[in-house]
Ligand SMILES: Nc1ncnc2c1ncn2[C@@H]1O[C@H](COP(=O)(O)OP(=O)(O)OP(=O)(O)O)[C@@H](O)[C@H]1O
């Protein structure tokens with residue numbers, strides 16, 4: 031039963047498809063991402079176009095027929111927005127915020143992590159001390175307090191997320207880079223006085239990427255959850271750009287009177303997204319680090 | 325041990341000092357301290373009087389001195405909204421949060437460890453697969469939405485438990501506690517569960533991974549080869565070894581419990597420090613926010629200390645190092 | 650002749666690995682009498698440890714004992730309910746594990762581990778058990794045993810830990826001890842000291858002992874009889890001097906001649922050439938054939954055990970002449 035594994039990527043793909051759960055989650059993720067990207071086409075209504083919504087259709091239960099015959103698959107909210115459409119648009123904002131934030135966090139983490147590993151000494155000491163302190167405080171709390179000071183806004187949420195996440199990447203990158211730096215070829219290259227950037231980008235970067243990818247999947251899920259929580263708490267995205275978290279918050283009052291769908295369906299969307307990411311992330315980690323599995 | 329404790333407490337004070345500095349200078353860089361510390365609704369004369377009282381007209385290093393002096397005396401300013409010292413306000417709400425957090429942690433460990441061990445010992449049993457699937461879902465479900473769903477099911481649809489509030493409390497040594505009255509307990513159970521589920525999923529994963537690894541160790545086989553009962557092998561030889569990572573991670577997660585209590589308390593209108601924080605942010609009651617921050621820093625530092633001590637009790641191999649080589 | 654303490658017949662243990670099914674112990678049969686020391690010799694991976702675990706009924710999935718009998722004092726242990734089996738382990742049969750550093754639980758004190766063993770089998774109080782444990786430690790030559798009892802494993806040296814494990818095995822005066830290379834991890838002087846002490850204690854109590862090792866020199870000084878294992882099968886068995894002087898199986902011969910002191914001066918050291926075969930694809934017939942200088946077409950069929958003289962067994966189509 032020896033699978034033909036030519037390249038690391040092929041081997042990775044081969045291992046990945048062995049788990050039906052992971053494949054299902056992967057497909058789920060692709061569908062979710064496509065729905066978010068093409069929200070304008072996928073959603074039957076643009077929930078932010080006032081011309082398309084009517085307050086007369088407020089808080090209709092799922093499956094209702096609207097005033098003008100519009101079919102509310104998952105019901106409507108208090109302003110008469112189609113929940114299904116609002117959800118897809120909300121998903122778009124949630125995904126946008128977290129992917130952008132994690133992207134920047136990866137970059138900051140890479141730069142500072144590599145710098146710490148490369149320079150060593152007090153640079154390393156300083157960066158890692160900051161990382162340690164940062165990581166000893168819960169991300170949600172730090173982000174919450176930052177936003178309390180900064181105020182609401184998509185850009186501010188992204189900034190807060192970058193600030194709470196870069197440290198994970200910096201630590202991972204530094205660890206992986208140190209392993210590599212101790213290897214002979216790097217020592218040799220350094221003693222030949224090759225330019226630092228060539229070693230950094232030519233040799234270190236490719237080697238630190240796999241663990242960064244693993245952490246990044248986990249952190250995207252975390253970013254989505256933190257953003258949703260912040261928005262729920264009222265310090266996240268503004269009401270004009272509601273993410274899934276804010277949609278859920280808006281439905282809270284109606285939930286107590288039994289109109290559950292306004293909070294329920296956006297939450298399901300959030301949950302499915304997070305489960306898919308976590309399942310894929312777990313599996314990727316197991317493949318890249320076989321010792322941990324089984 | 326004593327030397328170790330002294331050193332650790334010294335470290336704790338250092339971290340608090342650093343945090344105090346960051347908070348102080350953070351207030352300057354993020355915003356105008358006048359806005360942060362002075363009630364904007366006061367008239368100009370009153371504002372100037374307050375500025376003089378707070379020393380805001382002095383140079384920054386002198387102000388920093390005042391700030392530190394206040395901190396040492398436990399004075400973190402006065403709440404604009406409640407017109408009470410912020411620290412008093414926070415401390416009066418603290419027991420509710422701690423009660424919630426402790427119950428949540430207890431639920432997470434008492435339910436999570438046995439389930440995780442079972443899944444680790446019988447990885448292929450259907451029940452184990454179900455446990456692990458549930459833990460992935462529990463791990464992924466956003467805390468606040470999960471809280472809403474608990475309310476939806478238990479309070480709205482079935483009407484068996486209250487949707488929020490704290491209910492009756494009993495004072496024990498001057499501290500109000502909910503879990504001793506039936507009404508209080510019924511109010512406590514949903515928020516505690518809400519706060520516990522994420523931790524429980526984490527504990528299940530840790531316990532499963534730990535058990536799967538420990539079960540393969542020679543000393544477990546040796547324990548069986550000595551004819552010990554399965555209960556003893558699993559309940560002592562395996563359990564004691566997996567508790568080391570579980571306690572470590574849980575300790576580190578205690579900070580997170582406090583953080584997520586903010587969410588849970590908001591959902592369930594639980595009158596703890598987390599709800600107070602969100603209310604204060606909404607009302608721009610900044611001294612309370614600062615006081616909250618300093619208190620949580622203090623709590624985290626203390627928690628880390630307790631975790632380290634628990635760790636050295638559980639693992640005799642680190643105890644030597646604890647003595648300060 | 651007295652009845653054997655342990656009698657193993659046709660024991661077979663398989664492992665269903667991901668890469669396929671393998672037979673780690675393949676039709677193993679032997680007896681051990683009271684006070685007798687049987688040396689079980691073979692290179693790494695030949696199935697010695699698995700044989701020991703199979704006797705104790707401690708084979709975990711994916712492993713499985715598929716055939717054979719394990720008879721202890723006339724009672725067949727195969728098919729015995731797990732709880733009855735558990736009562737025998739540590740009490741009637743004790744096993745000393747291969748690696749002294751890994752066998753004691755690192756987070757439990759020595760006294761906890763010894764006392765729990767006693768109380769799993771004897772209805773005695775904590776204090777009485779503690780005294781038994783202390784006496785057992787003293788017996789294997791551990792100085793100030795009361796103090797050692799309160800130690801954690803990592804606070805003791807390797808030699809001390811090994812003594813603790815030996816004491817644990819002797820403590821309940823079992824009928825049979827399976828000692829799995831109990832001294833390989835120790836330095837030579839401590840090794841011989843422990844060997845000597847064990848031998849004395851076993852003889853005093855008439856305990857049967859299976860001594861697992863890959864080192865023939867250890868066997869020479871200790872065992873009464875020797876069984877040589879290769880790829881899960883016993884390929885040769887006999888009284889120790891007889892077997893060492895006149896090996897009949899080519900593998901045994903190779904082993905003996907790879908020991909420096911057994912090689913007459915001037916003759917070249919001759920290790921067993923070739924590699925240990927993978928249990929997953931053993932050659933058909935005799936598993937030793939690819940490495941055997943005497944192999945021929947007949948060796949494509951599986952050799953059966955055959956008797957060659959006084960208590961000697963060999964599993965080979967072309968055994969060496971006696972005295973060769
Ligand atoms: N858990 C397992 N899964 C699969 N195969 C196993 C397992 N345990 C043992 N085996 C197989 O059983 C064979 C015998 O192993 P055993 O531990 O008995 O060897 P040994 O003779 O004690 O070797 P050593 O001298 O190295 O201790 C090994 O070659 C191995 O392939």
Ligand code: SF4
Pocket residue numbers: 898899900935936937938939941942943944945947948952964965966967968
């Ligand atoms: S049976 Fe044949 S191959 Fe096997 S040991 Fe004997 S002579 Fe060698």
Ligand SMILES: [Mg+2]
Pocket residue numbers: 697698699747829
């Ligand atoms: Mg072995």
